[in-house]
Amino acid sequence: MSDPHLSHLKRLEAESIHIIREVAAEFRNPVMLYSIGKDSSVMLHLAMKAFYPSKPPFPLLHVDTTWKFREMIQFRDETAKRLGLNLLVHINEEGVKRGVNPFDSGSSLHTQVMKTEALKQALDKWAFDAAFGGARRDEEKSRAKERVFSFRTATHAWDPKNQRPELWRVYNTRINKGESIRVFPLSNWTELDVWQYVMKEGIPIVPLYFAKKRPIVERDGTLIMVDDGRMKLANGETPDMRMVRFRTLGCYPLTGAIESDADTLEGIVTEMFTARTSERQGRLIDTDEKASMEKKKREGYF
Amino acid sequence: MNDITVHGDLAKFLAEQEGKSLLRFLTCGSVDDGKSTLIGRLLYDSKLLFDDHLSALEKDSKKHGTTGGDIDFALLVDGLEAEREQGITIDVAYRFFATEKRRFIVADCPGHEQYTRNMATGASNSELAVILVDARKGVLIQTRRHAYIASLLGIHHVVLAVNKIDLVDFAQDAFDSIVAEFTAFAGGLGFTNLVAIPISARFGDNVIEPSPNTPWYRGPTFLSHLETVDVESALAEKPFRMPVQWVNRPNLDFRGFSGTVVSGRVRKRDRLVVAKSGRESTVKRIVTMDGDLDEAVAGAAVTVVLDDEVDVSRGDVLCEPTARPEVSEQFAAHVLWMTDDEMLPSRQYLLKIGTASVLATVSELKHKIDVNTLDHLAAKTLQLNEVGYVNISTAQPIAFDPYHENRDTGAFILIDRFTNATAGAGMIDFGLRRATNVHWQALTLNKRLRSAIKGQRPAVLWFTGLSGSGKSTIANLVEQKLCGLGRHTYMLDGDNVRHGLNRDLGFTDADRVENIRRVAEASKLFVEAGEIVLVSFISPFRSERRMARELVEQGEFIEIFVDTPLEVCMQRDPKGLYEKARAGEILNFTGIDSPYEAPELADITLRTVESAPDQLALRVVEYLRERGFIL
Known part of the structure; x- marks a missing residue:
């Protein structure tokens, strides 16, 4: 399948475009999950390429936990406007009413209610039959076994033992009413590929990826940025201005920063080569319990 | 290191x-x-x-x-x-x-x-x-x-x-x-x-x-x-193939065909041919968001614009005129079975090759292969994880290359139409031409084959409901939509049946029963022909509707209850019939002086006071799609 005439990134790009087009052609009501991070930015860029000169024939969906960094929300709205795309935003209002938040409810419950449940609500509300996600197989062990087209039951459950075999680039897109498919066009990309592509294509990303002095408190060895007044400080806890950046983006109270001076793309990529810590480590939700990602995925998490 | x-x-x-x-x-x-x-x-x-x-x-x-x-x-x-x-x-x-x-x-x-x-x-x-x-x-x-x-x-x-x-x-x-x-x-x-x-x-x-x-x-x-290790497959040096994924039409001035070049290369001004139709054209542009290309090689995802208004759609394969793929509805292949339900010859599966999907049956299982000894064994079916050598016939011709020459255009999957499971993986060996092959003649002409040619499963869509409930309006819309999808349909309603076949019948209970019997028998004939039949009759009695259901095979009869309250029908009264009935000018009028027995378990219930006819018609089409009557 390899060809001497296409560079590595061009090959990955073409593979992803192929997948995105298959979804547009075979599903009635697809949606692209847009999480505002670098992987989403790359996926969106690929969707723009896939249908050019047409626009992508599906909307973007952001599941807003209400705890995202403010810069993420600003970037999200600017991006949708710049590209002229239809952006849908869904918040689990019931969770908001119940007062679920990452501090008092704990990261596990917060993620379950505001992210996983909210996502299911949104998929049901608009009756989407396919949803793109930016997950990569190199991110986490249970992701490595994920299909490109991953079948979900009417209750959004994933059964890792009963996945459809996936051969060549022939994808089985058949589903019954209420069932859906999660599609991962970046399956075969690595973190390095993503950064190289961002650099090569000049894809805009949220400024939080670049090092800057930010108000930080350290809790259990994790650097948390105080993004707004909702973060309650413990006695004697005061935010320090520290030079940090983020390798992944999520809810600000659950996203660890790393100390860094990398304030350019080149700096980030250089830092990556020498990094000895994988990117998901910055996410507090992964270490909650053993095999937690697989468990969350079975329950409907992306 | x-x-x-x-x-x-x-x-x-x-x-x-x-x-x-x-x-x-x-x-x-x-x-x-x-x-x-x-x-x-x-x-x-x-x-x-x-x-x-x-x-x-x-x-x-x-x-x-x-x-x-x-x-x-x-x-x-x-x-x-x-x-x-x-x-x-x-x-x-x-x-x-x-x-x-x-x-x-x-x-x-x-x-x-x-x-x-x-x-x-x-x-x-x-x-x-x-x-x-x-x-x-x-x-x-x-x-x-x-x-x-x-x-x-x-x-x-x-x-x-x-x-x-x-x-x-x-x-x-x-x-x-x-x-x-x-x-x-x-x-x-x-x-x-x-x-x-x-x-x-x-x-x-x-x-x-x-x-x-x-x-x-x-x-x-x-x-x-x-x-x-050198694994260069020299894909770029093979004949050009591009299965069309998506027709790119942002406006009236642009019509491009999006897809991945799976082998070979294509340049601006190259002559191309659409494999199945044989129509030729010339490459006008190779479009990408990064600008037009002079050449695209194997692996590239592009959008090709042609010089002429050639009819091309998803599933077509663009290729070079001097090295075309085979086009046939019969071929020999190896199949690896991948699901618990055994492979049954003559059962219909959905075959997906490249971007094309067609209905297919395994017309003959020649032998299965013992994967441990490579021995050929006689077999009637294939079980999970078994490999067989088969002949496959498809409802429409497909374009393909032998798998050993091209992995992309020679590979297919078989999908179980009821469970949607990926049931088999196939690798095409060679095409079987009708003239040289005896297996085609082995297939007797029957309902299955007639409907396979039409790419659908036959069905009776039986619309029942009061006069003025909206049966014919919705049935007409359903038929238009099916027609738009290239499906083969026929409509039986009062207009074309009462005036001919049933001209001799009136509106007594006995005549109503005979009326329905004849309509049911007629729809059965259309089902045998492989058609999707739409029947729009008040058909007030449960027993007659059951009789109609039992005339065709299980699952082929779809009872659609157009559920509109009598008051609404009387209000609408599109033909002025309720007024006449109430004035005593028409006798035995359903809902006035003759009963309507609403279905107890309709397959589909359409409430016309809640949704517009077009939406209801869409629901019927969706139902057909979900049950695999149409693709």
């Missing part, structure tokens, strides 16, 4: 990364052959593990490890919780690593029998297969199966990794006899390149560095072979 550090010139480093070639390979072996350990060691030794992964690994090794407290590399790749508990790999996992020379994607495939389909999955996108053998156990039945499946899926490069060589005291005899046995078996499988290497995945012998323990072995180490 490969610690990535950037000293200064980042751009140069990135250019090197870009320029690296990619090798996709799969590893297969039996349980405990050490596949996961081997891959784990490659990741570990190529220093691609991050610190947090390593500390998690050390922790896990103590808890679940099978290596007595040493680092258990297998835990790195056995991703799913269930697997970690059982200590076996149950599904294909994809791993990524890179060395200075190459980038790799590894498909880690399970070895035990019930998961043969997973190995085929991994092999379908791989160029090279690593077959692991335990030096103590030698060539097992599974080893033969793995070699055969690799060969079946078109893999030409094989590495025989004789693992756990430390456990046979690094003995050359043991290695040589395993290689001899494997070579004897694999000789007929068409591998162009077979390399055998003695290794110890656990201790690292000959994995990356040559081992001092095997001075008798002079070949390459495992990794150096993977880094240097």
Whole structure:
């Protein structure tokens, strides 16, 4: 399948475009999950390429936990406007009413209610039959076994033992009413590929990826940025201005920063080569319990 | 050996990364052959593990490890919780690593029998297969199966990794006899390149560095072979093929065909032909968001604009006029069965090849192949994980190449139309032409075949409801939509039946029953012809509707209750009939002086006071699609 005439990134790009087009052609009501991070930015860029000169024939969906960094929300709205795309935003209002938040409810419950449940609500509300996600197989062990087209039951459950075999680039897109498919066009990309592509294509990303002095408190060895007044400080806890950046983006109270001076793309990529810590480590939700990602995925998490 | 550090010139480093070639390979072996350990060691030794992964690994090794407290590399790749508990790999996992020379994607495939389909999955996108053998156990039945499946899926490069060589005291005899046995078996499988290497995945012998323990072995180490093996498939030099995925039409001035060039190359001004229709045109533009291209080669995802208004849609294959694919509705193929429900000849499946989907039946199962001995066995069906050699007939002709010439245009999957499972994976051998083939004549003309030609399953859509409820309005819309989808339909309603076939009948209960009987018999004939029949009759009595249902095969009769309250119908009164009935000018009028027995369990209930007719008609079309009557 390899060809001497296409560079590595061009090959990955073409593979992803192929997948995105298959979804547009075979599903009635697809949606692209847009999480505002670098992987989403790359996926969106690929969707723009896939249908050019047409626009992508599906909307973007952001599941807003209400705890995202403010810069993420600003970037999200600017991006949708710049590209002229239809952006849908869904918040689990019931969770908001119940007062679920990452501090008092704990990261596990917060993620379950505001992210996983909210996502299911949104998929049901608009009756989407396919949803793109930016997950990569190199991110986490249970992701490595994920299909490109991953079948979900009417209750959004994933059964890792009963996945459809996936051969060549022939994808089985058949589903019954209420069932859906999660599609991962970046399956075969690595973190390095993503950064190289961002650099090569000049894809805009949220400024939080670049090092800057930010108000930080350290809790259990994790650097948390105080993004707004909702973060309650413990006695004697005061935010320090520290030079940090983020390798992944999520809810600000659950996203660890790393100390860094990398304030350019080149700096980030250089830092990556020498990094000895994988990117998901910055996410507090992964270490909650053993095999937690697989468990969350079975329950409907992306 | 490969610690990535950037000293200064980042751009140069990135250019090197870009320029690296990619090798996709799969590893297969039996349980405990050490596949996961081997891959784990490659990741570990190529220093691609991050610190947090390593500390998690050390922790896990103590808890679940099978290596007595040493680092258990297998835990790195056995991703799913269930697997970690059982200590076996149950599904294909994809791993990524890179060395200075190459980038790799590894498909880690399970070895035990019930998961043969997973190995085929991994092999379908791989160029090279690593077959692991335990030096103590030698060539097992599974080893033969793995070699055969690799060969079946078109893999030409094989590495025989004789693992756990430390456990046979690094003995050359043991290695040589395993290689001899494997070579004897694999000789007929068409591998162009077979390399055998003695290794110890656990201790690292000959994995990356040559081992001092095997001075008798002079070949390459495992990794150096993977880094240097030449797998160029020369896809770009093969005939041009581009299956059309999507017709790109942003406005009236632009009409392009989006797809991936799966083989060959295409340039501006090239003549192209649409494989099935044979219509030719010239390439006007090759469009991408980064600007128009002069040439696109295999692997590129592009949008092609043609000079003329040629009819092209999803599923068509654009190709070069001097080297066309075969176009046929009959071909011979190998099929690997991948689902619990056995393969039944003459049963209809959905066949997907490239971007085209057609209905297909296995017209003949010639034999199945014992994947352990390669013997041909007579068979009536194929079970999960069995391989058969079959003739397949499709409802419409498809364009294809033999699989050994082109993996993209020669491969297909079969989908079970009821469970939607990916039931079979197929590799086309050659086309069967009607003139030279006897199997076509073996098919008798029946309802199944008539409907297969039309690409649909026949059905009776029986619309029942009060006069003025909206039956005919909705039925007409459904028929228009089906017609728009290229489906074959016929409408039976009062207008074309009462005035002809049933001219002699009035409106007494007896005549109403006879009226319905004749309509039901007529719709049965249309069903035999493979049509989707729409019947729009008040049909007030349950027993007559049941009679109509029982005339056709189970599942073919779809009762659609157009549920509109009598008051609303009377208000609408489109033909002024209710007014006349109430004035006593019409007798036996349903709802006024003759009863309407509403369906108790209609297949579809349409409430016209809640939704517009067009939406209701869409629901009916959706229903047909979901049940597999139409695609």
